Amino acid sequence: MERDELAAWLRLLETPQVGRESARKLLAAFGSPQAVIDASTRARQEVAGSGPAVALASPPDTLDALTAATTDWLAADTPEARTVITLGDALYPPALLETADPPLLLYAQGRAELLCQPSVAIVGSRNPTPQGLASARAFAAHLSRAGLVVVSGMALGVDGAAHQGALDGPSSTVAVVGTGLDRVYPRRHLELAHRIARAGLIVSEYALGTPPLPANFPLRNRIIAGLARGTLVVEAALQSGSLITARLAAESGRDVFAIPGSIHSPQSRGCHALIKQGAKLVDSAQDILEDLRFGDSAAPGAAAPPPAPADPLLQALGFDPVSLEALVARTGWSAAELNTRLLDFELDGQVARLPGQLFQRIAHG
Template structure:
């Protein structure tokens, strides 16, 4: 952990109004350290970043001493020693982020910091996925984590949460990059998941303690998700979504972009289809990603040798696109009453999902 003066200098540099990431980076390149930046004359700083940021650093920042105290207390309060403040020059700073255009200057971490140097894959997607999309995220993440890829995502509802849960099933685990301070959890529904990740994986943020979930911070988080990872997998996404921003940032950083195709009738598949048209690699199995990234095949699943389940005529009639009850009546010749009974059985068995608008969708089970 930093000495108090060093930590105070870092926080003063990063939390001063009018001093953005670009200006802070230029000042560090010119003067070498936050202490040297603050110790330089306004005139010297002005030559590097102009009068606004140069002068702002000469003005006291309200609450900075309290923030320094809170940060030191936050680190010290963890008996396991898993809480850290990591700067650009720290050996723990993730090498993959250093190769991006806008690496965060300081990171707050809680959990297994060694994951920052592990091979990573980002999995992102809709906050309102279909049941199949949620299962795909979980299953891909679990398989890839078992194969040695740490799964990076943003702790959001939907695909992000499912990816984190799946990744925790494997030894490579998961990194959750969040848009708040690490003393807050957003969304609150993921409080238990966040605590589990802090224990078994890694929670990561560039934002100071106490930072609330501000809208502008979520796109910033996405650049870290993409930057940490060798590639980004988009599971489901609408055409206008943060997941496509993450995919674009990954492509701009020279990383691979993967997308799972879906129904041509599903709005949640349109973002993935757009990515595929733009050159993203279509994947329908985790092995596609492992081969593209030149990683070893995961250990065979013991269930692979089990005989296949007998065919179900209703599942065959469902296909994999969402379908109405009337359409199933036409396809099967069954009565609506008989269909509802069997659909409920399949829903309870986790093989069919009931969607809004009285639609039903088959769930792939492997």
């Protein structure tokens, strides 16, 4: 994109009082950002009202600096490709065009071709249980191996685990973020962001320099839902941004999947509410592949390995959080003996120690 064209896009999208709906109406009426700017204030007013029409009569004070920063960002010598993708570009994902509020411009760093590959979104709690983290990573890895790109929001918790699992497979991952791409939020995901940029893709509709404003994240959820054939919610409380993503997916005619959990866990209540509302209960990634009629990468006719004999302590644990006292009652073993065996399972990754002196068995795969 030439600098003048970039400047016209930034002027249209970053001028105060010109919202997404107004910008979309103006583009539909005049055909390009430059044509919008070249039109008379009266002509713009007939399309989008007086506020946007007058605001676009002069460029924002920050336009030159933003255009220069974006030009430098695009031209930087980095291992990952950087680009901006507008509605008319060949790289613009067709799935987003089918949604009610597609972003007019996307900033992209990494493998932009992933935007047009079949994908599934995986979202969930920022404070998941150990089982939730394991499930997110295992489902994502399975789906990536089967040929589906995994889309998520690079938040702490389930999002991060989903990206990590997807990077373990060949189809990789797309992270949709709520800041400018010159920032990484949360900072704890700095290394993960570098991995995604190298092997996957990071995208944002927000201009460089945009901080992590709270209002940005519910808006970016519509892009996560819009890119994907379906959205899987791993764990979510009743008041959760993940439920916003699920609702947006359903409104776009996409499938919504939810993993059930313990009836006692607050992090399962959002998933249970979705299932009551019609989301599809899944307990394996294969359920999603079959529902989407998407072929698995497993070799035809490959036999599953025989199940290993169950350990009596793991059977006593079940999959709900449980106290040491309850395990003493269930097994008849002493607390000292149980602590020794639980530590072995904890070191082996089969059991997690939770706050409140609780233990939980973790299922893998």
